[in-house]
Amino acid sequence: MPDATTPPQPSGPAGSARPVRWGILGTGLIAGLQTSDLVDHGFSVQAVGSRAADTAREFADRFGVATAHSSYEALAADPDVDVVYVSSPHPFHYEHAMLALDAGKHVLVEKPFAMTARQARHVTEAAASKGLVALEAMWTRYLPHMVRIRELIGSGALGEVRTLLADHTQNLPKDPAHRLNDPALGGGALLDLGIYPVSFAFDVLGVPERIHASASMTATGVDRQTAMIFDYARGQQAVLHCALDTAGPNRAAVLGTGGRIEIDPVWYTPTGFSRYDDAGALVERFEEPVTGRGMQYQAWEMERLIAAGATGNDILPPEETVGIMAALDTVRERIGLRYDADGE
The missing domain is CATH 3.30.360.10 (Dihydrodipicolinate Reductase; domain 2)
Known part of the structure; x- marks a missing residue:
């Protein structure tokens, strides 16, 4: 794992020299905390999506994000986004994780990962079938x-x-x-x-x-x-x-x-x-x-998995998230x- 004082360079998808490009789904408190740690530690935050254009724009301006989308669908469809951080209220995690996966995006999904084990299993199986990462954002594991x-x-x-x-x-x-x-x-x-x-x-x-x-x-x-x-x-x-x-x-x-x-x-x-x-x-x-809130560690792990072409890790594997x-x-x-x- 990277340490707190020498952050690694963001790594791109397997076979790519460019950085992983992040999209933020949701503009609430936790979304702001994660985005702040991303921006402060050199990650490429490309876009944010909200249900309202003015909310998306305010969030984008606050964190220097290039693109503000007025719908989650537009964020998921954005060709300049590689991974979507899902930080909507947790009854919507399943729906929004599947929206991003169906658009070919990796997902870092806030806890609780879903509302039920059945939903969680569906998301992790869908991600594996598409060769995508669906990682639970239990940031504590990586501290x-x-x-x-x-x-x-x-x-x-x-x-x-x-x-x-x-x-x-x-x-x-x-x-x-x-x-x-x-x-x-x-x-x-x-x-x-x-x-x-x-x-x-x-x-x-x-x-x-x-x-x-x-x-x-x-x-x-x-x-x-x-x-x-x-x-x-x-x-x-x-x-x-x-x-x-x-x-x-x-x-x-x-x-x-x-x-x-x-x-x-x-x-x-x-x-x-x-x-x-x-x-x-x-x-x-x-x-x-640890600089910031410490949410950069799970993002580093997300990028490591994407660069390696992996769909899960040993720290918090998909089957454990379901469990x-x-x-x-x-x-x-x-x-x-x-x-x-x-x-x-």
Whole structure:
């Protein structure tokens, strides 16, 4: 993986000397954060698409993007775009990812990748059949501290990993009409916040054998907070929590028979960690500076895959993205959280 201080040169599609050209689908907060990291780290951002011409133009002017499209269809059809970053509200991720894939574009799709495992599987299979990359934008996976944590676990530095603890809790808008509180727009803590600890559990422990979950619901019918326990075949457990109306520590830890790792707040953003041996003595303190928000790492990986002619990687392969969505489907079944996409 590239480090934070010596970014690689953007690489073009296989057999091409030109840079990969990015198109941004959506103009919301997360789209702005990703685009800022792209622009600041030398990526070629060619176009942006919005449902309104003035919104697209404002976004393009803000980030120095050459082309502003007044529809997502026009963005997907743009011959000067190689990869589309899908950052629309998540009930539309499936539709917009397929729109871009059908136009021959690679896609980096914001989390949650889709609304259901069925949708996720359709997108990943469509991408593979076309020889295109469909990568989930779980930016945390690519951050330097997570790369080092995987190295330590893989080396056996923690002994046998037994437990993973992670929470993602924020104090978010209470307005019943807000997207986060609207079941028609995929609201609730689970898909917006819980996906981070769920993905971390998959990263460290893999696919759980059993899933337990309990939730408290809002008056609008979405989960206000959800607690999850993932049980694994060899006796390991992941204990996970998310909430959208209480700000918490946002810490995570990995516990093994030979030691533990405690990740600093906010664990899913660029941060550091401390590693302790089985007697509780500090044996490693990891800190590495990261410029911007850190979303450039997933973009570098996207460009690496495109240049290599690959359709997936080992860090977050397509089948794992589908598996994460399947786990979220199971949690929603356990807590009684339903969305329109469930009836597809």
